[in-house]
Amino acid sequence: MTAYAELETIFRRIYALRGAGAMLGWDNAAMMPANSGEPRGEQLAALAEVTHEMMTAPNLGELIAKAETESLNDWQKANLREMKRNWQHEVAVPAELVSALTKACHESELFWRTARKENDFKSFAPYQEKVLHLVRESAQAKAAALKLSPYDALLDQYDSGTMSAYIDPIFADLAAFLPGFIAQVMEKQAKEKPPLDITGTFPVAKQKALGLEFMQKLGFDFTRGRLDESTHPFCGGVPGDIRLTTRYNEQDFLSGFFGVMHETGHALYEMGLPEAWRNQPVGEARGMAFHESQSLLTEMQLCISLDFLEYAAPLMRTAFGVSGPEWKPDNIYRQMTRVRPSLIRVDADEATYPAHVILRYRLEKDMIAGKLAVRDLPEAWNVQMQQLLGITPDSDANGCMQDIHWPDGSFGYFPTYTLGAMTAAQLFQTAKKMIPDLTQYIRKGEFQPLYAWLKENLHKQGSKYSSPDLLKHATGKTLDAAIYKKHLETRYLS
Numbered sequence: 297m298t299a300y301a302e303l304e305t306i307f308r309r310i311y312a313l314r315g316a317g318a319m320l321g322w323d324n325a326a327m328m329p330a331n332s333g334e335p336r337g338e339q340l341a342a343l344a345e346v347t348h349e350m351m352t353a354p355n356l357g358e359l360i361a362k363a364e365t366e367s368l369n370d371w372q373k374a375n376l377r378e379m380k381r382n383w384q385h386e387v388a389v390p391a392e393l394v395s396a397l398t399k400a401c402h403e404s405e406l407f408w409r410t411a412r413k414e415n416d417f418k419s420f421a422p423y424q425e426k427v428l429h430l431v432r433e434s435a436q437a438k439a440a441a442l443k444l445s446p447y448d449a450l451l452d453q454y455d456s457g458t459m460s461a462y463i464d465p466i467f468a469d470l471a472a473f474l475p476g477f478i479a480q481v482m483e484k485q486a487k488e489k490p491p492l493d494i495t496g497t498f499p500v501a502k503q504k505a506l507g508l509e510f511m512q513k514l515g516f517d518f519t520r521g522r523l524d525e526s527t528h529p530f531c532g533g534v535p536g537d538i539r540l541t542t543r544y545n546e547q548d549f550l551s552g553f554f555g556v557m558h559e560t561g562h563a564l565y566e567m568g569l570p571e572a573w574r575n576q577p578v579g580e581a582r583g584m585a586f587h588e589s590q591s592l593l594t595e596m597q598l599c600i601s602l603d604f605l606e607y608a609a610p611l612m613r614t615a616f617g618v619s620g621p622e623w624k625p626d627n628i629y630r631q632m633t634r635v636r637p638s639l640i641r642v643d644a645d646e647a648t649y650p651a652h653v654i655l656r657y658r659l660e661k662d663m664i665a666g667k668l669a670v671r672d673l674p675e676a677w678n679v680q681m682q683q684l685l686g687i688t689p690d691s692d693a694n695g696c697m698q699d700i701h702w703p704d705g706s707f708g709y710f711p712t713y714t715l716g717a718m719t720a721a722q723l724f725q726t727a728k729k730m731i732p733d734l735t736q737y738i739r740k741g742e743f744q745p746l747y748a749w750l751k752e753n754l755h756k757q758g759s760k761y762s763s764p765d766l767l768k769h770a771t772g773k774t775l776d777a778a779i780y781k782k783h784l785e786t787r788y789l790s
Contacts (some may be wrong), residue, residue, distance in 0.1 A: 299362035300372060303379055304576060306359075310350050311575035315534040317343045322532040322539040326524040348394075351386040371578060374760045378577030381442075381456060388441035389434050397430040401705040408703035417674055417692040420703075425670045427705050428663055435664060435707075447664045450708030455583035455715070457762025460661065462775075463711055466718070467654050469777045474651050475684060477781075481635045481647055481788040491630035492622035498549040506615040507542070507556035510608070514560055514594065515747045517567060529555050531562035531591075535574060538563045549616070550631065554595055561594030562587055564747060568755025579758045582766050584709065586754070588716025589723060596646055596717070597724040597783075598746070600632045603738040633787060637685040639694040646717075647788055651684040653714040656699070660707050718780040719767060723754070725779055726771040 297305075317340055324336050350356075360380050368376065389397075404423040411420035435446035442449050448459045508523060521538030533539035540559045544552045565581055573579030581587050598604055605625035613623050621627060635645050641652040659676055662668035668676055677696040682688050689695030701709055728734050731745050738746070753770040760766075764774045 298366055299359045300366050303359050303363055308575045310347050313343050313347050318532055318534055325526040326541050356383055375576050375578035378759050382577055384441045388438045400426045400430050405704045412693050412697045415691045415693040417697055421670050431705050431707050447661050454709050454712055455585045455763050457764050466777050470650055471654050473781055478647055491627050494622050497546050498616055500544045502615055503544050503552050511560050514743050515564055516560055529559055531559045535566045535569050538566050557599045558591045558595040561591035565590040565755055568751040570756050570758045573758055582759045583763050584712035585715035588712055589719035592717050593720035593724055597720050602629050603735050605629055606739050607741040637687050639689050650714045653710050655680045655684055656710040718775055721780045721783040722771050
């Protein structure tokens with residue numbers, strides 16, 4: 297057996313065990329009895345320990361070095377590259393630091409939940425300082441192994457190939473554009489007649505039935521996946537067994553419906569990954585920015601469009617036995633495209649959301665670089681919020697304490713949200729060029745041409761390319777902020 301073949305065997309086992317962990321995680325969120333947390337925690341910890349031992353086995357680095365001298369095809373070379381990247385991330389950080397960081401993040405997150413409710417940043421700050429200190433240590437260790445800057449090493453965990461030098465000019469361009477654009481949109485919408493509210497009681501059973509119907513129309517394969525409920529919606533499982541969850545509000549049908557569409561976008565990406573490379577690093581999705589691009593392409597580019605709503609609105613009316621002008625496609629569209637600067641990221645509209653991400657990107661870069669101390673975070677946050685959105689938080693709970701990411705140590709993740717939105721706009725623009733009748737297909741509820749194009753040009757490529765190169769493969773160019781800005785201007789100002 298060649299060194300490369302031996303590596304494939306090892307990674308197939310690692311990924312199978314990780315898949316088992318993913319299924320246990322889904323069950324924990326969607327099905328597990330309330331008092332079964334202790335045995336489940338032991339199970340997940342045991343799986344994590346076994347996979348870590350396999351990834352840090354003394355012979356793995358030797359096998360990788362030997363495989364690099366062997367004759368491999370393009371897919372195998374890409375797979376070996378991803379194996380090496382995963383291995384470097386795993387072995388770079390000493391076990392005692394991994395343990396200390398895991399414990400600190402757990403303690404920080406638990407304390408944050410109470411501190412945020414009580415708007416008590418002063419008491420929370422020492423927990424965040426400890427997490428930041430250990431994240432910086434981990435980032436420095438990974439930076440040395442990967443030959444990257446510490447912050448770029450953190451970015452690489454979530455989106456390989458997307459470095460700060462790549463993000464900085466894109467976000468700078470967007471940050472210069474957003475304040476004036478948002479002001480224009482708000483002025484325009486203030487002069488318009490507001491959309492009619494969609495009110496009533498929408499039974500969960502009917503919401504779920506409609507969601508399942510549209511999941512199937514988009515191409516979700518229910519022989520390889522299912523939809524359930526959880527407190528926080530997510531897409532989990534494994535490519536051959538996708539588990540989606542959502543939540544329903546009987547007084548707010550639209551948020552639940554578009555939430556299901558969002559998670560279905562994630563699911564279709566996983567289902568479209570190359571089956572020949574399942575349980576191998578190269579067969580995985582190409583990072584979180586691309587994953588966000590697929591959920592946002594489905595939700596924001598496809599479903600929140602007049603073309604889609606021309607088809608969907610009559611089915612919505614039938615599902616709930618309703619009628620009236622508030623259920624017309626144009627009114628639903630205007631409901632979903634109202635722009636109002638707000639303090640909370642997860643409640644932000646499409647136009648203001650990127651400002652929330654840029655703010656966090658700037659601040660976490662400075663924290664990792666040692667330029668911003670945790671004690672100074674509230675003031676820095678408020679200044680940036682005022683500059684980008686023209687509003688100042690009324691409390692730290694609605695400001696720098698609102699997200700779970702920093703308390704649980706997830707530095708480097710925030711940029712993927714807006715990079716995903718920008719990627720979605722670029723992919724959808726290209727799809728419209730490559731499928732001349734796409735608009736007509738969408739109006740008739742025929743979504744297969746769009747998702748067939750996405751599968752061929754993106755999903756089936758797995759992690760063969762870096763993120764910038766994959767986007768170039770699919771659209772002919774790397775990320776172009778002008779395309780995203782044009783999408784926003786066309787939607788909100790035309």
